[in-house]
Structures are given as structure tokens and as C-alpha cells.
Amino acid sequence: KRRRTTSHTEKKEEDPIKSQILTAGEKTSSVETSIESVAKSLESELATQKAKILELLVEVVTTHPEKCSVYSTLAGLLNAKNYNFGGEYVETLVKTFKEHLKSGNWLHAQYTLRFISDLVNSHVISATSLLQLYDTFMEGAVDSTVPQVRRDWLVFAILNCLPWVGRELYDKKEQTVERLMMTIDNFMRKRKRTHVGMLRVWSNDDNHKQEEYLECLWLQVEKLKLDGWIEKHINRPYLAFDSVLCEALQHNLPQISLPPHHENMLYPAPSVVYRMFDYTDCPEGPLAPVLPGTHSIERYLIEQELRDILRKYHNERRECTSHLLEYQHNNRVPLEYMVVEVIFGELFRLPTPEYLEICYGSVLIELCRKSPAIIPQVLAQTTELLFERLDTMHPACIDRFANWFSYHLSNFQFRWTWEDWSRALELDPDHPKPKFIAEVILKCLRLSYYERIADSVPKTFERLVPPTPEPIYKFADRDDGKTEIGTLQSKQLQAAFRGKAAHEDMIVILSEIPNPLEGDEGGPTSHNPIAIDVFAQTLFMLGSKSLTHAHAAIAKYQPVFKRIVENEDAQLCVLKSAYSVWKNDTQMLSVVVDMLLKYQIVECAAVANWVFLKEMQPDFTRIYLWEILHLTIRKMNKHVSRLSFDLNEAREKVRKAEMNTSESEDEDGDHADNPKDKDNKDVPTEEQVDKMEEKLEAAQADQKNLFLIVFQRFIMILSEHIARCDTDGKTFNTAWYRWTIGRLQQVFMQHAEQVAQYSSTLETLLFTQDLDRNILEIFHQFQALRA
Amino acid sequence: SETERERKLVTSSTLYIGNLSFYTREYQIHELFSKCGDVRRVIMGLDRFKKTPCGFCFVEYYHREDAENAMRFINGTRLDDRVVRTDWDAGFEEGRQYGRG
Numbered sequence: 078k079r080r081r082t083t084s085h086t087e088k089k090e091e092d093p094i095k096s097q098i099l100t101a102g103e104k105t106s107s108v109e110t111s112i113e114s115v116a117k118s119l120e121s122e123l124a125t126q127k128a129k130i131l132e133l134l135v136e137v138v139t140t141h142p143e144k145c146s147v148y149s150t151l152a153g154l155l156n157a158k159n160y161n162f163g164g165e166y167v168e169t170l171v172k173t174f175k176e177h178l179k180s181g182n183w184l185h186a187q188y189t190l191r192f193i194s195d196l197v198n199s200h201v202i203s204a205t206s207l208l209q210l211y212d213t214f215m216e217g218a219v220d221s222t223v224p225q226v227r228r229d230w231l232v233f234a235i236l237n238c239l240p241w242v243g244r245e246l247y248d249k250k251e252q253t254v255e256r257l258m259m260t261i262d263n264f265m266r267k268r269k270r271t272h273v274g275m276l277r278v279w280s281n282d283d284n285h286k287q288e289e290y291l292e293c294l295w296l297q298v299e300k301l302k303l304d305g306w307i308e309k310h311i312n313r314p315y316l317a318f319d320s321v322l323c324e325a326l327q328h329n330l331p332q333i334s335l336p337p338h339h340e341n342m343l344y345p346a347p348s349v350v351y352r353m354f355d356y357t358d359c360p361e362g363p364l365a366p367v368l369p370g371t372h373s374i375e376r377y378l379i380e381q382e383l384r385d386i387l388r389k390y391h392n393e394r395r396e397c398t399s400h401l402l403e404y405q406h407n408n409r410v411p412l413e414y415m416v417v418e419v420i421f422g423e424l425f426r427l428p429t430p431e432y433l434e435i436c437y438g439s440v441l442i443e444l445c446r447k448s449p450a451i452i453p454q455v456l457a458q459t460t461e462l463l464f465e466r467l468d469t470m471h472p473a474c475i476d477r478f479a480n481w482f483s484y485h486l487s488n489f490q491f492r493w494t495w496e497d498w499s500r501a502l503e504l505d506p507d508h509p510k511p512k513f514i515a516e517v518i519l520k521c522l523r524l525s526y527y528e529r530i531a532d533s534v535p536k537t538f539e540r541l542v543p544p545t546p547e548p549i550y551k552f553a554d555r556d557d558g559k560t561e562i563g564t565l566q567s568k569q570l571q572a573a574f575r576g577k578a579a580h581e582d583m584i585v586i587l588s589e590i591p592n593p594l595e596g597d598e599g600g601p602t603s604h605n606p607i608a609i610d611v612f613a614q615t616l617f618m619l620g621s622k623s624l625t626h627a628h629a630a631i632a633k634y635q636p637v638f639k640r641i642v643e644n645e646d647a648q649l650c651v652l653k654s655a656y657s658v659w660k661n662d663t664q665m666l667s668v669v670v671d672m673l674l675k676y677q678i679v680e681c682a683a684v685a686n687w688v689f690l691k692e693m694q695p696d697f698t699r700i701y702l703w704e705i706l707h708l709t710i711r712k713m714n715k716h717v718s719r720l721s722f723d724l725n726e727a728r729e730k731v732r733k734a735e736m737n738t739s740e741s742e743d744e745d746g747d748h749a750d751n752p753k754d755k756d757n758k759d760v761p762t763e764e765q766v767d768k769m770e771e772k773l774e775a776a777q778a779d780q781k782n783l784f785l786i787v788f789q790r791f792i793m794i795l796s797e798h799i800a801r802c803d804t805d806g807k808t809f810n811t812a813w814y815r816w817t818i819g820r821l822q823q824v825f826m827q828h829a830e831q832v833a834q835y836s837s838t839l840e841t842l843l844f845t846q847d848l849d850r851n852i853l854e855i856f857h858q859f860q861a862l863r864a
Numbered sequence: 865s866e867t868e869r870e871r872k873l874v875t876s877s878t879l880y881i882g883n884l885s886f887y888t889r890e891y892q893i894h895e896l897f898s899k900c901g902d903v904r905r906v907i908m909g910l911d912r913f914k915k916t917p918c919g920f921c922f923v924e925y926y927h928r929e930d931a932e933n934a935m936r937f938i939n940g941t942r943l944d945d946r947v948v949r950t951d952w953d954a955g956f957e958e959g960r961q962y963g964r965g
Contacts, residue, residue: 392936435899439937484899488942523895525944526887623890625905664891671902708902 102147153199244306271861351422428826472819483520546662604647613654648683901930
């Protein structure tokens, strides 16, 4: 309640200056008159409200980047009337710009640099001094001692400004601009492109060339230059005020030096420009707007603005969709196509999307609701087109595509013309098309119920519909009269569960099962695989009614598991039992593995080894198995980061306590009522901190070991495949290979931050020079992402 | 007390999910809400007398942030053809799963 009241009063008190600035360029008959009237009113307030106006006008540069030229025009008008204010404004702006650079806030730095550039258009800043600033950036870009990601950003930041200010600079300083373009061209030629392989949604360029972001922007800017620096997109309200603005005096930017690179500095990750449509995909007609070409600067500018809207409103899907659909230039481009392309570009972004996958999914649902005549059709077209291009799509993106599509269908009564995909039924079952269909059906099943989905797909698709998600119990009574070893004990165990027998009694039942590992010598063995199988399968059956039942059963009998599962081989037995019971219900299987990890019945390393077992080969190209691997790695990562957080917190407490004691030493020695003593009780002892350190180190060792296992397994399985194909004289580049190498890439991509810590160990132990170059290449791509 | 409940609401990672179909099962809810983060547990709302699902449930996440995302992205979308409503809940207590019969 209290929170609501404050926000309410805030709204009431909102000051007129702020609201004027925020609505500049809106509301009235024309953008120009609106800016003009705001300028007039601000001008009269300058005497008393200067500080606030300065602050607000700097703030809007990053909070409202879409109104860049509105505010540059406003600043131009103010500067024309009040040169001193203009000077102070430039000064404040530059100060903020430097702060963005120093703190590594690249997005805000990018917006601010573009705004500063636009101020050349509105005669606030001199062209010469802007070009000097660009020179400083280029000096930083050619410095080969710093990472390429930093140098890339510097060049990107300049290219990003040129559509706005290129024409003006060219008019005034043609030669300097030519020189700048040559320096950039040189830079682009020398640039390394190793990382691109890891970022491409499709492995070939048959449909659309997938250009690296900087390369694409460079081509767009080069084309813009050829077109005489004239673009057809940016609104330039300052043009209407030319007569006033050309009289104004301009300011020179002060010398701005780049903050030096340091190790903890993170730079924007490179990306590949996502293209799905060209003009032939969009509706034709004399009045239909035409999709700008790949290398037209308009495509870049519009996409950038649509992405800005997504970024700003991604948490408010209703507002987000309104802004997307009401985009100001929507009569000049086939907007719905561009919006959908941008959203899928973000959803498929590699290594990982910016936001949760469901965030994009919910925006797409909302778009369908708001624009029912067009968006559903564009989405159907998108789905068809993506389906057609599945053979070369990255497995990580196929996962996201299947997740989105099944989720989307679940919001629209699962209506789809499956028959159109019938030809996929003739393909090799490992081919991405039948795989995709099967995965979509499976995910639809999980969101609905079996009969509904099984009945909604054509009969011919039966092969792709998974079996009913029911448990399989090995120790059930069989028609052929044969019995598995352990059937008797499993019956006794069931009775024990029902009778709520003591754990000890269950152990006694299990101990009667003969151990196949018991050697002739009768030496001590570590674990009994049959006993584990009997216990695990019987327990899983007991908890098979629902996820909650499974959870409760595992939680309750965890101590029994702990008694009979003593080593990693034993843990593998538990996982094999889980698979044997739940192979037809992969959702339950995932949840059960999660529980087994949570109750520390199995360790992460065991799950990793299990995924690569021969027994799991039939499911090796299915999505769920990799979801399990990633949830396992995630669990490990979370564990490590929690321990490291706790340790840091403990150290901080110790540090504070030490400061307190040194302070109180000067004071009276009597501590009896000293409130600080209370805090001291919370302060961990040296011994406790040491223990925490040990724990963290152990967890980090486990984490490293986990990655080593995962990568080693990948290397083994892929090397074997390549060698075998070599001997047989066949190509190794099969559907299976593409799935598997893609899954390897996915581990690097999804856990990049953690893997990066162990990069050098991986390089010396696993990704060595004698490795097949196709596998080694993946590691190099990964390293290049941050280089 | 009222303030205690409010304090719990702003730190809770449990959601009340309403307007479900009586036929919607736990696994469907788990599948949908897992899209926003790891789900600690789902507690199905049951008819007080018949002990059958009656259109609501509680979803408990490990982290509040994930519950916040479910409020943003799942609230108002469909499950089993019904528009799902999500709301903050102060935390599940035994007995609350029984709705009116």
C-alpha cells in the first residue's frame, strides 16, 4: 500500500519542465512547432532552472534515444539563443559520455556519441572537433595490443553515427571523411573473423548471407557513401530551422581520451545480422511498401529502432507490442515483416538470447492479438520458411524454434496444417525436419494431454508421435512367466513402502539380492547393481503418479539411496534405472534427474557420463537429453557461485569487524553494552573462513572436472565417428555429426563465462593440436568470442 | 496480520494461479512455468470434498526473480485454452490447496 501512495504522489508532483522536455516533438500539430514552443519555454526558465534543464537534457539522450534528432534540434535552438548555455550543455554531455566509457556502459556511450554527432547537424558542435573525436576512436581501434572486441566497438560506434552526420561532415570536410573511411577500410581488412562460425544461425548462406554485424554495417555505410550520404529514414527537424541555426556559433568538443583497457572490462559481444526475409517474401502491389535491401542503411536504422523498443519494453508485452505496431515509419516499410524478423533475430541470437525465450514468445502472442489480420499470417510464413531451412540450422536454434512453436500452438488451440510437412516423413529419422516435428509434438504433449495432440496430427505422422508417457516397470509380472532377478525383493519392497517400514528393513530386503559383481574370490565389492535397480525402479514406480509424488518419494527415501549408492558406478546404476522406467516420459525423467541431483544421490559428473553412455545412444539427438545436461551444469555453476558469494560476504564481515575493533581501541575499554559486540557474534572466525575457502576450492575443482568430462566425452565420440567414416570412405558430415558438433558448441555458448575460467586447462589437456581440426575449430571459435 | 502478509508478498516467490481448467494437470503447469525458471514445486488446488483439481494451483519458484518473470510473461496467456491468471501469494501453507467444493 505504501509503495503505491508514493508513486501516486510522484506522478502528481511531476514538474512541468520535465514533462515539457519529455513531450517535446509530440502532441502538437507538427514536430517542429512542438520543439519550438518547448525551446521558447525552456529559454525563459534558464535563468532559474538551468541546472535542472541541463540534467534533464542529458538524461533524455540515453532514456529516449528514438528522439535523438528532436533533442538535437531543441539543443540547437537553445544554443542559437544562448551560446553560454550551449557551451555548458556540451560540457555536461561530454562529462557523461566519458563516464559511460569509463564504466563500460557501451550502449549509453553509443547513444551519446550519436547524439553528439547529431549536434553537428544542429550547429551546436563543430564538424572539425567531431572528426577529431572520431580520430581518437580510430587510434584506439588500430591499437593491436587490446582485444578485438574493444577495437570493434570503437569502429562500430563511429559507423553507427555516420548515417546521421555523414552528409554534413562530407559537405564540410570531405577529405577528412575520406581519410576516416580509408582507415576504417584498412581496419576491416585486417580484422579476424574466427568467431563468426559460432554465431551463425545457419551453417551456409544459401538463402541469406549471414553477415557479421560490423561487416554488414560497414557495407551499409559504404553504400550510403556511394548514394551521396543521403538516406530516407531519419527525421531531421533541424532542417526547418536552418535560418536560425546557421547563424549560431558552434562549440568545439574538448579533447576526449579513451579510458585504457583493463582486464575486467567487458565489451559488447559480436553478433551476426539475422536475415529471414527479402522483398520477395513480402506482399506485392502498387501501394505495398517495399522491404529495404540487406545493405541499405534504412534496414539497419529501422532494425535498430525496433530492437530499442524491445529492449525498453521487454517486460511489458502490451506496451511493447503497441510501440512496435505503431512504429512511426510503418507506412514506408512492411512493418510486420521487419518486426517479426527482428524478434526471431533476438530469439535465435547466439551464443544466448538477451532475455528469456518465453519473453519473445509472449510478445509474439500479443502481436497476434493486436494485429490478427496480418501477424498470424506472417508467423505462419515464418514457420514454413524456418522449417524449410532446418537442415542447416544450428541445433541450439532448432531447440528454441521447437520451444517457441509448440508454446505458440498451445496458445492457439494447436491448429496447424501438419500435412504440408508430410515430405519430411521420408527423410532419415536423424534429419532435422522429422526431428523437429517430433520435438514439437512432444512439447505440445507436455503442454496439453496425449490424446488431444495424438489426434490432431495426421495418421501418417504416427511414427513421430512419442509413445504414451507411462512408466515401464521391469519387475512387473510378465506374461511369459519368466521373472527378472530381484522381482521377489521388489514385491517385498513394495509391501515395505506401503507398510511404512523402517529404512533398515528395506536395506535387509535389498541385501538378499545376489550381487553379480561379487567375484569368485568373494572379495568385498562396492555396490550391487541389481539391488540398486530393484530399489530405484520400485521407488520410481511408487512415485509415478505425478511430479509431486516422485519428488516426495525421492526425498523420503534419500537415506536408503545414500546407503546403497556408494560410488560413481552406483550412481550410474540409479540413472540407468531412471531411464529404464521413464524413457517414455522424458519430462518425468528430467525432473527425476533434477531431484537425484538435488538430494545428492547422484553427482553432476555422473549425469555427464550417463548422457554419453551407449545406452543413451538412441536418445542422443533428442532435445531433452541436452536439457538435462545443461540443467546439470547450471546446478554446478550455481553451487560454485553461491559458495563464492558466501565467502566474499564472510570476508567482508571480517574486514568490517576489524575496522570496528581498530576504531574502538581508542575508546573506553569497557565493552559491556557496546552494540558492536552484537555484530561481532555474526563475524565468522578465521577457521570458518578457511573452511569456506576449502569448500569453494573443492566445488571449483568439481566444476572444472565436470567440464573436462563433458568435453572429453564429446571429443571421444566425435573423433570416433570421424575416424570410422574415414575408414569406411564415407563423409563424416552426417545429420548425427551436425547435431553432435552443434551440442558441443552449445555447451561453450550456454556456459561461456564458466568455461572461460578453465580455458587454459582445456587447451593443454583436451583441445590439443593433434585433435581433428573440425573439433579444434569449435574451441578456437569460442576463444575468439572474447578475444 | 495485514502488514506481515504484505511483507511476505513483496519477498515471496510463490504464485497463485487461477482460471485453470479442471482437467489441467500438474505436469502441464510444470512445463509452462519452467519456462521462467526452476520450479521448486507445484501444489494443485483440490476440491475440498472430491479431492480433484478445481481450477487453481500454487507455483513455487526457488527465486523471486523467476516468479516475477512468470507474472510478466505467463499471466494472461493460455494453457489448455484458458487464459491463465497469476497473482502473488504470500506462500503456501498446508490446507490452502483445498478450494471450495
